Amino acid sequence: MVIDFILLFFVVVCAVASVSMKDLLGSVMILGAYSLLMALLWTRYNSVDVAFTEAAVGAGITTVLLIAALSRTFRHEEDPEKPGQSIFPWLTRIARLIPLGVVMLTGAVLIYGTLDMPNFSDPAAPANLHVAPYYIEKSVPETGSINFVTAILASYRGYDTLGEVTVIFTAGICVLILLRRRFHG
Amino acid sequence: MIEIIAGKYNYWIYISLMMIGFYAMIAKGNLIKKIVGLNIFQTAVFLFYISMAVREGSTAPILLSRAHGALTPETATYTNPLPHVLILTAIVVGVSVTAVALALAIKIYRAYGTLDEYRIAKLEQDAE
Structure with missing residues (x-):
């Protein structure tokens, strides 16, 4: 319980630091x-498969991709000085506050939405009662996999995984087409 | 009041994370910063899904023992595995999105020599 809270705290600190840093x-x-902290948190929430994937793919591959992109572009965030001068400086100052207002409003609406939700770790939450008991009870006799996540991923929701592979393939082709260098003579 | 806070404060932390990512996406001028914000936003949504699967006093969704559990495992013993599966797929899709976004950013940098959206808009204006 305390560990969860400490992890959540550090996750938020990391997010703020990552967004506010000038050095990309x-x-x-x-x-x-x-x-990586997120992966730890998910281990605490008993989702070991997801934590493993996040540690490998989220913390690993995403970081590598971002660093590779930085090495091909520019390392520092440019100054927020906007080149276009405005006739009314106070108008630009107000315009800078608009994103903050939008974010606050969206957050308030989402928090209002959570008031109707079942409490955290409630065993009687509707999300836990519909189809999940079927998967837990039947996946061992029907698929033979003792890991329920694997059983659902590869068997019950196999088409999801097929779609996922299609997405990766499409993304790979997109990256190849975008980054191809053409040589004109 | 205390009950509501004790039951829901987790969700509120996820929402604040999500909003940090959202702010980076709409307020920052640098395209790489926007992609970082997108990643934070995504992970916050994943965290929200994973937290919905948690059941009080449950363990990881892997069969404890064939002999002990017989052939019909107790549902309440295990965390709900369905959100885990959905998020496993979503993480990989998220990385694909990041890869394509970064490729586009590199392409834009090659064309304009900057990643700042205001400078790009200025260059576009000047070219007209």
């Missing part, structure tokens, strides 16, 4: 730490 390489490094 540092920002990406902190994002890696953020992903």
Whole structure:
């Protein structure tokens, strides 16, 4: 319980640090730490498979991709000085506050939405009562896999995984097409 | 009041995380920073899903013992495995999205020599 709270606290600190840092390489490094802390948190929430994937893919591959992109572009965030001068400076100052207002409003609406939700770790939550008991009871006799997550991923929801592979394939082709260098003579 | 806070404060922390990512996406001018914000936003949604699977006093969704559990395991012993599966798929899709976004950012940098969206807009304006 206390560990959960400490982890959540550090996750939020990492997110704020990562967003506010001017040095993009540092920002990406902190994002890696953020992903790893997230994996720890998910281990605490009993989702070992997801934590493993996040530690490998989220903290590993995403960080590598971001660093690779930084090495091909520019390491530092440019100054927020906007090149276009405005006739009314106070108008630009107000315009900078608009994103903050939008974020606050969205957050308030989401928090209002949580008031109707079942409490955290409630065993009688509707999400835990519908189809999940079937998977837990039947996956061993029907698929023979003692890991229920594997059973659902590869058997009951196999088409999801097929779609996932399609997405990765499409993304790979997109990256190849975008980063291909053409040589004109 | 105390009951509501004790039951829901986790959700509120996830929402604040999500909003940090959202803020980075709409307020920061740098394209890489926007992608970092996108990642934070994604992970916050995943965290929300995973937390919905938690059941008080449950363990990881792996059969404890074939002999002990017989052929019909007790549902309440295990965490709900369904959100885990959905998020496993979503993590990989998220990485694909990040990869394509970064490729686009590199392409934009090659064309304009900057990743700042205001400078890009200025260059576009000047070119017209």
